Structure formats: C-alpha cells, structure tokens
Amino acid sequence: xxxxxxxxxxxxxxxxxxxxxxxxxxxxxxxxxxxxxxxxxxxxxxxxxxxxxxxxxxxxxxxxxxxxxxxxxxxxxxxxxxxxxxxxxxxxxxxxxxxxxxxxxxxxxxxxxxxxxxxxxxxxxxxxxxxxxxxxxxxxxxxxxxxxxxxxxxxxxxxxxxxxxxxxxxxxxxxxxxxxxxxxxxxxxxxxxxxxxxxxxxxxxxxxxxxxxxxxxxxxxxxxxxxxxxxxxxxxxxxxxxxxxxxxxxxxxxxxxxxxxxxxxxxxxxxxxxxxxxxxxxxxxxxxxxxxxxxxxxxxxxxxxxxxxxxxxxxxxxxxxxxxxxxxxxxxxxxxxxxxxxxxxxxxxxxxxxxxxxxxxxxxxxxxxxxxxxxxxxxxxxxxxxxxxxxxxxxxxxxxxxxxxxxxxxxxxxxxxxxxxxxxx
RNA sequence: GUGGGCGUAGCGUAGCGGUUAACGCGCCAGGUUGUGGCCCUGGAGAUCGAGGGUUCAAAUCCCUCCGUCCACCCCA
Numbered sequence: 154x155x156x157x158x159x160x161x162x163x164x165x166x167x168x169x170x171x172x173x174x175x176x177x178x179x180x181x182x183x184x185x186x187x188x189x190x191x192x193x194x195x196x197x198x199x200x201x202x203x204x205x206x207x208x209x210x211x212x213x214x215x216x217x218x219x220x221x222x223x224x225x226x227x228x229x230x231x232x233x234x235x236x237x238x239x240x241x242x243x244x245x246x247x248x249x250x251x252x253x254x255x256x257x258x259x260x261x262x263x264x265x266x267x268x269x270x271x272x273x274x275x276x277x278x279x280x281x282x283x284x285x286x287x288x289x290x291x292x293x294x295x296x297x298x299x300x301x302x303x304x305x306x307x308x309x310x311x312x313x314x315x316x317x318x319x320x321x322x323x324x325x326x327x328x329x330x331x332x333x334x335x336x337x338x339x340x341x342x343x344x345x346x347x348x349x350x351x352x353x354x355x356x357x358x359x360x361x362x363x364x365x366x367x368x369x370x371x372x373x374x375x376x377x378x379x380x381x382x383x384x385x386x387x388x389x390x391x392x393x394x395x396x397x398x399x400x401x402x403x404x405x406x407x408x409x410x411x412x413x414x415x416x417x418x419x420x421x422x423x424x425x426x427x428x429x430x431x432x433x434x435x436x437x438x439x440x441x442x443x444x445x446x447x448x449x450x451x452x453x454x455x456x457x458x459x460x461x462x463x464x465x466x467x468x469x470x471x472x473x474x475x476x477x478x479x480x481x482x483x484x485x486x487x488x489x490x491x492x493x494x495x496x497x498x499x500x501x502x503x504x505x506x507x508x509x510x511x512x513x514x515x516x517x518x519x520x521x522x523x524x525x526x527x528x529x530x531x532x533x534x535x536x537x538x539x540x541x542x543x544x545x546x547x548x549x550x551x552x553x554x555x556x557x558x559x560x561x562x563x564x565x566x567x568x569x570x571x572x573x574x575x576x577x578x
Numbered sequence: 579g580u581g582g583g584c585g586u587a588g589c590g591u592a593g594c595g596g597u598u599a600a601c602g603c604g605c606c607a608g609g610u611u612g613u614g615g616c617c618c619u620g621g622a623g624a625u626c627g628a629g630g631g632u633u634c635a636a637a638u639c640c641c642u643c644c645g646u647c648c649a650c651c652c653c654a
Contacts (some may be wrong), residue, residue, distance in 0.1 A: 218579080219652080272647075521607095522607080549612090553615085
C-alpha cells in the first residue's frame with residue numbers, strides 16, 4: 154500500500170516513541186552549553202545561496218552537488234542551509250558582535266539540508282547541534298570547545314567513541330604541505346584509484362582519506378601534515394595538545410584526518426564510533442580563522458563544532474543507552490452514564506488547572522473501553538464517576554498498577570493524586 | 579550521479595501460476611448486573627507499490643516506472 158503522500162525522500166517523521174531520545178539529547182546539550190557559557194542563537198534555515206558558496210567553499214561537494222538551491226519569488230538565489238557555521242558567522246558580522254567581549258560563544262540547534270542519496274545515517278533533512286566560539290585564537294579556546302564536544306557524548310553515555318585530532322595548518326604552511334604531498338604522489342598517481350586521480354588535482358588533501366585498499370600504502374608513507382606546520386601553527390597545535398592532556402581528554406592523533414569543508418585551518422577533529430562504518434562520524438569541528446573575513450568581516454579567528462543528532466541517537470541505540478521516559482498522564486478520567494459526563498469533564502479541567510496531567514475519556518465508549526484506554530495511556534490513576542459519585546460528590550480513585558481503589562471526596566482528589574505522584578517517583 | 583537488495587492490511591511476516599489472499603502484533607467490540615492489564619470470541623482493515631505484457635488463469639512469470647533500504651562519492 155502506498156499512500157498518496159509520504160514524507161519527501163530523505164526526510165522522516167519523528168514519532169512520539171522516538172521523542173524520549175530527542176528530548177534527552179536536547180536537554181543534555183543545552184545544559185552543557187549553559188555550563189560552558191555558550192548562548193543560543195537561531196538563524197534562518199535558508200540564506201542567500203552565495204553565503205554558503207562562499208562560506209563552505211565553492212569546491213566542496215556540499216556546494217557543488219548537495220545544496221538545496223532555489224529561486225525565490227523575487228528572483229534571489231536562496232539555499233537551505235547545509236550546515237550552521239556560515240549562518241552564525243554571517244550573524245556575527247551583521248550584528249557587530251566584534252563589539253562584544255571576545256570570544257563570543259554561541260550554540261545552535263536545528264535542521265540542515267543536503268541533497269544526497271539517503272542511506273544509513275544520512276538524510277536530506279537532518280538535525281545539527283553546533284557550537285561556535287568566535288574572536289580568539291588562543292588554543293585554550295580550541296581545548297574548551299573540544300572538551301565541550303567530548304563531554305556531550307560522555308554525559309549522554311556513549312562510552313566507546315574516539316576523538317581524532319589533527320592540524321591542517323594555515324595559509325602559510327598549507328601550500329608547502331600540498332606541494333610535498335603531491336610530490337609524494339607524483340610517480341604513484343598513475344596506479345592510484347580513479348577517485349584519487351581526480352583528487353590529485355581537485356583537492357589533494359582528500360587523497361589522505363581514501364578508503365580503497367590499493368591506495369593505503371601510498372597514504373601510509375605520505376608525509377604527515379604536522380611535519381610541515383609553520384612555527385605558529387606548530388606551537389598552537391602543541392599547546393592545544395597539552396591543554397587536552399591537562400584536562401584528561403583522550404585523543405588520537407590522526408595525520409590522515411582532513412575535512413571536507415574548505416574553511417578549516419589549524420585544528421581539525423572528529424568524533425567517531427569504533428565500528429568501521431560508512432557514516433562513522435558523529436561530530437566534527439575545527440578552527441576556521443579565515444572564514445569571517447571571507448564573508449566580509451574583519452579578520453577574526455574562530456573555532457566551531459557540529460554534531461548530527463540522528464547519528465547521536467543511532468549511537469545511543471547501538472550502545473543500548475536507556476533514556477529517561479517522557480512523563481505519562483497522572484490520571485485518566487472515566488465516567489459511567491452520560492449524566493456523569495460533564496462532571497467528569499469538569500474534574501479533568503480542574504486537575505489540569507492544578508498542573509496534574511489528566512486525560513479525559515472521549516467518544517462515549519463503555520466504561521470497560523474507557524478503562525482499556527486508561528491502561529493504554531499508562532495512567533497512574535483512573536478517576537471514575539458514576540451515578541453514586543454524582544449523588545455523593547465523590548469519585549472512585551483507582552490505582553492502575555495494582556487495582557486498588559477507593560471512593561474519595563471530590564475536593565480531595567487533587568491532593569491524593571499529587572501525593573500518589575510523589576510516591577511513584 | 580553510480581551499483582545492489584527489497585516492495586502483500588498501521589507494523590512484522592506467510593503464500594511464489596489455479597476457488598472468497600493467511601498468521602502474529604496492534605485497533606474496535608463482546609464474554610449479563612458501573613471498571614483496565616491475562617485469557618476466550620467476534621469485527622474492521624489489503625484494488626497483493628503502479629502501469630504494461632505472457633497465460634484459459636498471476637500476489638505469484640517477464641518488462642518499465644515509482645518507492646524504499648544498503649553501498650560508493652561525500653558528509654552529520
């Protein structure tokens with residue numbers, strides 16, 4: 154059976170049973186940001202297409218083949234954001250945040266879009282949580298942000314991730330490294346895989362993370378970037394490492410770690426699950442000291458990090474992390490005979506006004522059916538109103554767990570439920 | 579963009595050329611006298627992804643398209 158309408162390819166409905174995961178991740182992330190002094194920012198989910206072309210990088214796959222671009226009714230080329238950093242930087246410039254005490258620490262949470270073929274761990278609309286610290290090049294800030302990222306996963310209870318770290322230098326030293334890398338490949342490129350032959354000209358840095366077996370020997374013998382860092386970059390990297398060590402953040406140096414986005418300078422890092430998988434990065438980030446200037450601001454150093462919520466949740470499930478349940482109704486209000494209907498409605502209303510989660514039986518079903526629903530919604534209590542209760546201004550309060558029930562005065566119902574709720578915890 | 583797997587009720591599956599398409603879960607309703615969870619009974623719910631073809635006959639064979647999943651590229 155195919156319904157007439159379904160969610161567009163690569164998009165999903167997040168159904169109620171999935172929400173406990175989302176809620177848990179969201180709560181954990183926002184609490185952490187608060188602890189680290191990061192403030193929330195929300196930016197539009199679409200921007201001028203040029204912002205991303207410029208910010209993410211004209212040569213990246215994201216811009217070349219994955220961007221959701223469209224012309225609006227005014228003829229402007231717009232794009233759904235493929236990630237959040239460019240937006241935040243645009244906002245930083247637009248609102249003159251360089252006049253705030255630096256660095257400016259911001260975080261965001263929301264959808265991002267990439268026109269990709271969906272597969273495990275990849276959707277066309279997905280959810281990004283990210284942090285950006287703008288206006289400071291102190292490696293202590295790199296360390297702080299990496300620690301924040303790392304702690305997010307730790308606090309969520311995903312214990313088996315690894316933090317991969319590398320430095321990709323800056324405008325001073327990268328050309329030198331690329332030259333060395335290409336020299337290393339010069340006589341071997343003919344026998345490399347077709348993808349690598351394309352990378353050699355297009356994006357040589359990416360040669361390093363080719364997964365084809367036959368390319369591994371060349372990669373293994375390739376010179377590591379850290380050997381080619383200029384003095385400033387080398388020192389920055391060294392200081393970052395000592396900060397991380399002082400903070401007890403376990404990291405793995407990965408000289409092959411390069412990122413697909415053009416804007417990264419110096420620090421780059423990724424957080425990965427143990428399994429060799431296709432989409433094995435849950436979060437990633439790095440320093441982007443040239444981006445603000447690229448987007449029309451003054452030269453401003455910055456570092457950021459982003460993580461995919463869907464991938465976090467996949468890892469929570471993979472490692473069987475139990476997440477807190479979302480609160481169930483305290484009471485289900487049922488009634489017998491239509492005469493009791495309005496009294497039941499009034500009771501439900503009063504309870505809710507007192508902040509007690511009350512679900513009212515609707516649909517005029519039999520009491521038996523109503524009780525079945527009380528059971529189905531997993532209510533702590535059922536409150537039942539019938540003829541006798543109407544006559545005596547009482548209600549039957551039944552504890553669903555063990556079926557124990559008693560007739561109580563209507564005015565006491567609220568108090569008794571509240572008491573029961575406290576004991577249930 | 580390329581390659582592969584799969585498409586039967588809301589979900590998970592059986593049926594793989596021949597009478598009214600089956601089972602489990604879920605849903606709805608009953609099992610007498612105002613009440614749930616277990617059990618029993620009944621019911622609703624599927625133009626077997628769509629279109630075309632082969633055949634006396636197709637959910638079952640063939641083709642095309644669509645959808646979906648997985649992989650590659652790349653990425654969260």
